[in-house]
Amino acid sequence: MKFKFFLSVLLFVSFQTMANKTTYSFWTQKWIENSSANANQEGYQEALSNHNWHYKNRKILHESAQDYLQQLELQEVFFIDPELEDYLYQLIYQIHPKEFPDQQNIHLNIKMIKSVVPEVFSFANGTIIISTGMLSLLQSEDELIAVLAREIAHLSLDHNIEAYTALQTKKTISSIIGTGVYIASTVNSMDKGDSFWEADYLGSFYGAGSELLSYGLLSALGVGYNRTRTYEADEIAQEWMMENQRNPYALVQVIRRLQFFESKHRGTNLALDENRFFITNRFENILKKKKYNLEPSKIQLMPLDINYDTNISDCLMINSKLLVSEEIYSEAIPYLNRSIKSNWVSGESYLLKAIAMRHTKYSESDNRAILSLLEKAKENASTDLPWIWSEEGLIHLRLKEDNDALNAFVKFEEYFSEEQSDTAFWAQKMIAKLKKRINL
Incomplete structure (x- = not known):
């Protein structure tokens, strides 16, 4: 009799649990679990009414985030690509297709920034920021x-609001943002010399990132999650991936890539902040949880996804351009190879690879390969790329092909002939040297 009673109770609880999981969406269920609400419609509505939504703090964080985003726009750090942006919107609304509770006032929005550091974070108002570095680091x-x-x-669990501290005010946050923007403006106003880099480098986060992406500034905006919240978000994402039949190893592969990036760039301008990323043990935190049933032997870096690389091809090119402009040539080449192998490649990707190879390769066969890349750049160019001629001239000089070098520099100089720029003066100087050398 006792056994039957126990079995009845067990079945009732099981059915109730199943009902709860089918009644609510994945994200609503997670909110219920986090807020300890009763798993029934009345309990959920009551929890929404009684939950402490911290409206004052929420308002401060919303307004501060908007101020920060406006400053990013003024610094021209956003990477504007409507096609790629639309692709990202399609993905975030696949993940979270329904509205957030009205009390949260969250409206999903996504923006890309030009930064070779793999960054992604979100503000309390629902704006997600992802860097060209992160999009390029990912491979599917x-x-x-x-x-x-x-x-x-x-966002669903209001981690930004939970991370907010009583010491923060709108005034102190604005002061922190202002300091970061001042330093970023100083960095971005530095003359980079060659106009080829100017449009994309000025306003990039490579030099300014130490301030605009600093742990202190982002913490003031509610993005300073502790390790517990970081792990909690990892685990919820892992559950969503498995529940929706996505690659269950995708997240641990991302964390593994971040680990590789961190170890490679430790002590450099590209170093990841341990206080923000908590790289140590994150991989193991998911791997060791029995409920995910992941097998270590199956965790491997997957082959490149051509469809993914096609969607982010211009992002791969821009990220490579930032690396090349900072003379980090060897790291740019793998990204450029992915851009070139995708189903959508621009002439600029070939040109950038030629520039990167010129700085890392020296044999005659390498130089011939660079000339071939420059021909591909001409064939695939959708805009003027006069720097193809300067690169051709330099490679022909290496090969002691003075006449070909002269022809290339003449074309380069003609393009900039109306400018009184360093670029035009350099081209004129090269032409004069070559004419003297070949007795013209």
């Missing part, structure tokens, strides 16, 4: 979805 759509699901987990 599932990896990108896992990253976006983590940010949506932070």
Whole structure:
């Protein structure tokens, strides 16, 4: 009799649990679990009414985030690509297709920034920021979805609001943002010399990132999650991936990539902040949880996804351009190879690879390969790329082909002939040297 009673109770609880999981969406269920609400419609509505929504703090963080975004726009750090942006919107609304509770006042929005550092974070108002470095570091759509699901987990559980401290005010946050923007403006006003880099480098986060992406500034905006909240978002994203039949190893592969990036760039301008990323043990935190049933032997870096690389091809090119402008040539080449192998490649990707190879390769066969890349750049150019001729001239000089070098520099100089720029003066100087050398 006792056994039957126990079995009845067990079945009732099981059915109730199943009902709860089918009644609510994945994200609503996670909010219920986090807020300890009763798993029934009346309990959920009551929890919404009684939950402490911290409206004052929420308003401060919303307004501060808007101020920060406006400053980013003034600094021209956003990477504008409507096609890629639309692709990202499609993904975030696949992950979270329904509205957030009205009390949260969250409206999903996504923006890209020009930064070779792999960054992704979100503000309390629902704006997700992802860098060209992060998009380029990832190698599949599932990896990108896992990253976006983590940010949506932070938003769903109001981690930004929880991370807010009573010491912060609108005034102190504005002061922190102002300091970061001042230093970033100083960095971005530095003359980079060659106009080829100017439009994309000025306003990039490579030099300014130490301030605009600093842990202190982002913490003031509610993005300073502790390790517990970081792990919680990881685990929720992992559950969403598995429940929606996505690659269950995608998230751990992303964390593994971040670990590789961190170890490679430790002590440099590209170093990841441990206080923000908590790289140590994050990989193991997911791997060791029995409920995910992940097998270590199956965790491997997957082959490149051509469809994904096609979607982010221009992002790969821009990220490579930032690396080349900072003379980090060897790291630019793998990204350029991905851009070139995709189904959508621009002439600029070939040109950038030629520039990177010129600085890292020296044999005659390498120089011939660079000339071939420059021909590909001409064939695939959708805009004027006069720097193809300056690169051709330099390679022909290496090969002691003075006449070909002269022809290339003449074309380069003609393009800039109306400018009184360093670029035009340099081309004129090269032409004069070559004419003297070949007795013209």
